[in-house]
Amino acid sequence: MYEKIHQKVDVQVIFLKDRPVVRSFIWKNSHYPISSVNLITRASKGQMPVFLFSVSNEKGAYELRFDTDNLAWWLEQIYYK
Amino acid sequence: MTSGYLVKQNKFILHIDMNSFFASVEQQANPFIRGKPVGVAHSGYEGAAILAASYEAKACGVGTGTRVFEARKICPGLIIVPLDTTKYYAVNRQFVKILKDYTPQVEIYSIDEAFLDVTKTEDLFGGAYNIAQRIKERIKGEIGEYLTCSIGIAPNKLLAKVGSNFKKPDGLTIIKWEERFKFLDQMGLERVWGIGRRVGRKMGKIGIKSLREIRKMEDCELRSLVGGYYTRLRLIANGEHFEEVKTDVSKKIPKSMQHAHTLSDASSNSAELLSIMRKQAERLARRLRRRGMKAKRVYLAMIPSGLRHYGWNTEVHNFGFLKMDHYTDDGYEVYKAGEIIFNRIVFCDNVGNKIALNGDGKIRQLIIGVSDFLNADNLELPMSLFGEGVVAGFKLKSELKERINRAFDKINDKYGEFTLRTGDILYQFVKEKELDVEREQMMFHPGI
Structure with missing residues (x-):
C-alpha cells in the first residue's frame, strides 16, 4: 500500500566511488535502515535540480527527495506490505 | 556482424524499445511489486484507464486502455501504481545518454523508444550486435537491473522496429535484408x-x-x-523504408499540439469542463511560447463516456475548431477560442445545464489543441480578436500581454509550473487538490 508523506527527514548517506548510497533515515523519531538503493533519478523543480532516491528495506519501499538548493531531504512516499 | 552490411540500404539501424516502460520503472523503484501484476494509471478511480501494464498484468489480459474496474475483475491481484511522469522522463534521459555514447545519430521516437544509426560507428565498438548487447548491459547496470529492452537490428527503420517487436521482453533480433519476409x-x-x-x-x-x-x-x-x-x-x-534516423526531431515544427484531460467522473457540468479547458489552454500556450511558436487554429473535442478515441470522428467526438484571424501564444486567447467552440457543440437542457450533443451527455475526456503554426520570430505584432485596442497612445494590449506572459514564464521556469497563475484557473487547482486526496484514498486503499 502506498502513502504520500512529503515531510522533511534526516538522512545518512555515504559515497561509494561516484555513487551516493543511502544508509538510513530518521522519520518521526524512528530509525529506518536502508538495505537497497533501487533507482536514482534526477529531476527538476523549476530550475532547481532535485534527486529522487527509490530505496527499500525488508519492511517497505521509500522515495526520498534531495533538494539541491537548500540541501534538504524529504520523504515523499512510502510503500508497505 | 563486424564486417559487411545488412545490405540493400547499406545501413545498420537499431531500434530500442524499453519493455513495459512505466510499469518496469515502478517495479525497479519498488522491489515489493516485482514479479506481480502492476498497472500504472493516472488515478485509482475505477473509470480511469491503465496507461501501462507489467508483463505479469499483460499475461492476465490487462492492457493499455483497460479501465481500472475491468482490470481488477480480470486480474484480482492487480496493483495500481500512480503515474509518475517525472520519474519516467528522468529514466528516459539516462537511457538516451547511454545511447548517445555509441552514435550521435539517435532519434528519440517516444519516451521509451529510439532509433540509432550506427553505420558509421559500429566498427569502433566491434559491430552492431555488440553495441546492442552493451546497451542492454549498461541499462541494467547503470539505471536498474529490472529494466529490460528489446532491440531490433536491420538495414532500415521499419525492419529494425519489426525486429524489436519480434521478441519481448529482453529480445535481440537481427533482420538481414534477404530474411525480411520471414519476419514481416x-x-x-x-x-x-x-x-x-x-x-x-x-x-x-x-x-x-x-x-x-x-x-x-x-x-x-x-x-x-x-x-x-x-x-x-x-x-x-516489401520491407522497404527510406526515412533516415532524424537526430533533430525536437526542432521540427509539429502539425498540431494538444492536451487531453480525462475526468475521474464523467461530467456534463459546463463550469467544470470550461475550468479544465482553461488550465489545458494555459499549458498549451506555455508549450507554444517555449518553442517560439504561435498558432492560428484551435480545436476542441469532448469524448463522451463509454467511447474510446481512436482517430477523429467529428460526429461522435463532439469535435469543433475555430480559425482565428491572427496567430497567438496566449493561454487566455486559446481558451476563449475553445469556449466559442464549446458553445457551438453543446446545448442547454430545460434547467440550464449544458449537455453535449452526442453520446450520453456526459463527457469523459476533453481535448484541446492548436495547429496551423508559425515561428514567432517571423511574425509581426499580432492583432487580437479579444479586447484589443490602443493603450498609452501606441502600445497594443497584445504587446503588454506578451510582456506579462514572458514575466510569468520566467517565474514559472525558475520555480516550477503554475507557481504563478491567473486567478481564473485557481478554481481548477482547488478542485484538483480536493480530487487528489480522494484519488489517493482510492488508489492506495482500494477498499474505501
Whole structure:
C-alpha cells in the first residue's frame, strides 16, 4: 500500500566511488535502515535540480527527495506490505 | 556482424524499445511489486484507464486502455501504481545518454523508444550486435537491473522496429535484408509500424491478414481499398523504408499540439469542463511560447463516456475548431477560442445545464489543441480578436500581454509550473487538490 508523506527527514548517506548510497533515515523519531538503493533519478523543480532516491528495506519501499538548493531531504512516499 | 552490411540500404539501424516502460520503472523503484501484476494509471478511480501494464498484468489480459474496474475483475491481484511522469522522463534521459555514447545519430521516437544509426560507428565498438548487447548491459547496470529492452537490428527503420517487436521482453533480433519476409509475414497487420488500426481493420474485413497477402495483390486492387496510401503500403509489405534516423526531431515544427484531460467522473457540468479547458489552454500556450511558436487554429473535442478515441470522428467526438484571424501564444486567447467552440457543440437542457450533443451527455475526456503554426520570430505584432485596442497612445494590449506572459514564464521556469497563475484557473487547482486526496484514498486503499 502506498502513502504520500512529503515531510522533511534526516538522512545518512555515504559515497561509494561516484555513487551516493543511502544508509538510513530518521522519520518521526524512528530509525529506518536502508538495505537497497533501487533507482536514482534526477529531476527538476523549476530550475532547481532535485534527486529522487527509490530505496527499500525488508519492511517497505521509500522515495526520498534531495533538494539541491537548500540541501534538504524529504520523504515523499512510502510503500508497505 | 563486424564486417559487411545488412545490405540493400547499406545501413545498420537499431531500434530500442524499453519493455513495459512505466510499469518496469515502478517495479525497479519498488522491489515489493516485482514479479506481480502492476498497472500504472493516472488515478485509482475505477473509470480511469491503465496507461501501462507489467508483463505479469499483460499475461492476465490487462492492457493499455483497460479501465481500472475491468482490470481488477480480470486480474484480482492487480496493483495500481500512480503515474509518475517525472520519474519516467528522468529514466528516459539516462537511457538516451547511454545511447548517445555509441552514435550521435539517435532519434528519440517516444519516451521509451529510439532509433540509432550506427553505420558509421559500429566498427569502433566491434559491430552492431555488440553495441546492442552493451546497451542492454549498461541499462541494467547503470539505471536498474529490472529494466529490460528489446532491440531490433536491420538495414532500415521499419525492419529494425519489426525486429524489436519480434521478441519481448529482453529480445535481440537481427533482420538481414534477404530474411525480411520471414519476419514481416509473421506480424499481424495492425502491429506493423505505419499501417495502423484503420487500414488493418479494412484489410481484415476482406480477409487480408498478412503482408504476404498484400504483396500478392495487384496495384489497382490495393488502390481501390486504400486510395493513394497503396504505394506506401506496397513499400511496407516489401520491407522497404527510406526515412533516415532524424537526430533533430525536437526542432521540427509539429502539425498540431494538444492536451487531453480525462475526468475521474464523467461530467456534463459546463463550469467544470470550461475550468479544465482553461488550465489545458494555459499549458498549451506555455508549450507554444517555449518553442517560439504561435498558432492560428484551435480545436476542441469532448469524448463522451463509454467511447474510446481512436482517430477523429467529428460526429461522435463532439469535435469543433475555430480559425482565428491572427496567430497567438496566449493561454487566455486559446481558451476563449475553445469556449466559442464549446458553445457551438453543446446545448442547454430545460434547467440550464449544458449537455453535449452526442453520446450520453456526459463527457469523459476533453481535448484541446492548436495547429496551423508559425515561428514567432517571423511574425509581426499580432492583432487580437479579444479586447484589443490602443493603450498609452501606441502600445497594443497584445504587446503588454506578451510582456506579462514572458514575466510569468520566467517565474514559472525558475520555480516550477503554475507557481504563478491567473486567478481564473485557481478554481481548477482547488478542485484538483480536493480530487487528489480522494484519488489517493482510492488508489492506495482500494477498499474505501
